[in-house]
Amino acid sequence: MHTDSLYASTRRYQLSAPQLQQDIHCDVAIIGSGMTGISAALELAECGYNVAVLEAEELAWGSSGRSGGQIIAGAGEDGASMLRLLGKDDARAAFQLSLEAIELIRERVKKYSIDCDLKSGQMEVAARPKHMPHLRHAAELMQNEFGYDIQILNAEQSAEKTGSDRYHGAIFDANGGHLHPMNYTLGLAKAAQSHGAQLFEHSAVTHIEYGNKVKLSTAKGSVTSDFLVIAANAYLGKLVPAISRYMMPVGSYICATQPLDESILPADCAVFDSRNLFSYFRKDGEGRLLWGGRTGLTDAYPKNLEAVMHKRMTAIYPQLAGVKFEKSWGGNVSTTVHRMPHFGRLQPNVYFAQGYSGHGVAMSGMGGATIARAIAGQAEKFDLLSRFPVQALPDNKLAHSIGLAAALMYFRIRDALG
Structure with a gap:
């Protein structure tokens, strides 16, 4: 059963898929029915491949059915990080691929x-005055290095939006x-089924x-x-230890109000702020x-979620002090x-994608399509994604926990100091 989210209660596609209860053969098997897996299934089915998708829960049950729904350009944390980690040529190619990912959604x-x-x-807002020079530099870098037009807004222009x-x-x-992520994923699943893809819940x-x-x-x-495509992402668990040690599931949470008037977020765009532990x-x-x-x-679910989110929301919109949340939910992102996302092959016929790190709505769809095209013999863009640097997380659980606690304290101190 889907988590009790606003997305689940406003879903417009009532797709169902059977449980696998027999032994079958196909061209490509896919583990996971999120945006990566379903995107790959659709791309392959459109090209005539016999595809089977295996989902442990229900279609779009994981991150793809719970996320913030923001569509963001870029394949990494920011343009400067992409240039530093990939070099100029690969960084520019990866950024262009992220723009193709956005266009793929629209198509x-x-x-x-x-x-x-x-x-x-979509906009990133400066939570503190000292954050604005960094945002201005990021926009100028996007314009100068990637030829991408980002508008720089002053405080008054930001307030207007x-x-x-x-x-x-x-x-x-x-x-x-931005979009309704569950309806988008289920819409892709319906399209994949129409082309003959077999989906199993x-x-x-x-x-x-x-x-x-x-x-x-x-x-x-x-x-x-x-062929096999491993696309379980944050919900992979211990099924494939060879790749799960490069990815960390992190909890992300959303609370939804009643419908509000147009004075709240009149630009109707997606927003996130410039803090380390940011709001969106x-x-x-x-x-x-x-x-x-x-x-x-x-990935531990917070006990005081609504109180924390209400405090953050009313710090920005004090006029909403009396507004209660109608729904609250959470899920894991990887x-x-x-x-930066982690792509690769475990062996020549086994592909995987994970770790979108907040850019999943756009990049996961392109990731699935890119894997599908690699299976079909067009691997150039997949090979680009596979060159992204990766670093394993500690195998020792105690070391892992200590590292997370230290990082959390560091981010909280930085946010408190501005």
């Missing part, structure tokens, strides 16, 4: 008439945007047998395929304010040490 929404409240506009005078400027990307993979053919075992059946927010198709963020660096 698919139009082609398949996906009802997902797709809207344009957000309806709040609590920010000290912003950078605005008209090409970014409640069919958790319990064992993978690698080889020239790959065999996936579930509780009541199996899938044997020529947007309005849905009915005018509800969705306020999200992280309360820590683990992040990497370098906060």
Whole structure:
């Protein structure tokens, strides 16, 4: 069953898929029915491949059905990080791929008439005065190094878009945007089914047998395929230790108000602030304010979630002090040490993608499509993504916990000091 989120209660596609209860064969098997897996399934099915998707829970159950829904340009934390980690040529190619990812969303929404409240506009706001020079530098770097137009806003212009005078400027990307992530993912799933993709729910993979053919075992059946795509991301668990140690599930949470008037976020764009432990927010198709963020660096569900989010929201919109949240929910997103996605092959016929680090709405769809194209023989863009640097996390649980606690304390101190 889906978590009790606003997205689940406003879903417009009531897709269902059977549990796998037999042994089947296909060209490509995919683990995970989020944006990566379903995007790969759609791309492959459009090209005539016989595809089977195995989902442990329900379609779009994980991050893809719970996220903030923000569509953000870029494949990493920021342009400077991409240049430093990838070099100029690969950084520019990766950034261009992220723009293609945004365009792919628009193309698919139009082609398949996906009802997902797709809207344009995305901005990062300066939470402190001293944050604005960094945002200005980031925008100038995007313009100079990537040829990408980012608008620099002063405090007054920022207030016009957000309806709040609590920010000290912003950078605005008209090409970014936001959407209802569950409806988008389910719309892709419906399209994949229409092209013949087989989707299975409640069919958790319990064992993978690698080889020239790959065999996936579930509780009541199996899938044997020529290729495998591992797309479980933050919910991979211990199924594939060889890649899970490069990715860390981190909890991200959202609370939704009742529908509000247009004085709150009049630009109707997606927003996130410049803090390390940042808040993000947007309005849905009915005018509800969705306020999200992280309360820590683990996947533990916070006990005082609504109180924390309400305090953050009313610090920006004090006029909402009497407004209660109608829904609150959370889920895990996967992040990497370098906060860039992790792509690769475990063997020539086994592909994986994970660790989108906050850029998943756009990059996961392109990631799935890029894997599909690599399987079809066009691997140039997949090879680019596979060159992104990775760093393993500590295997020792105590060392891991100590490291997370230290990072959390560091970020909180930095945010407190501005």
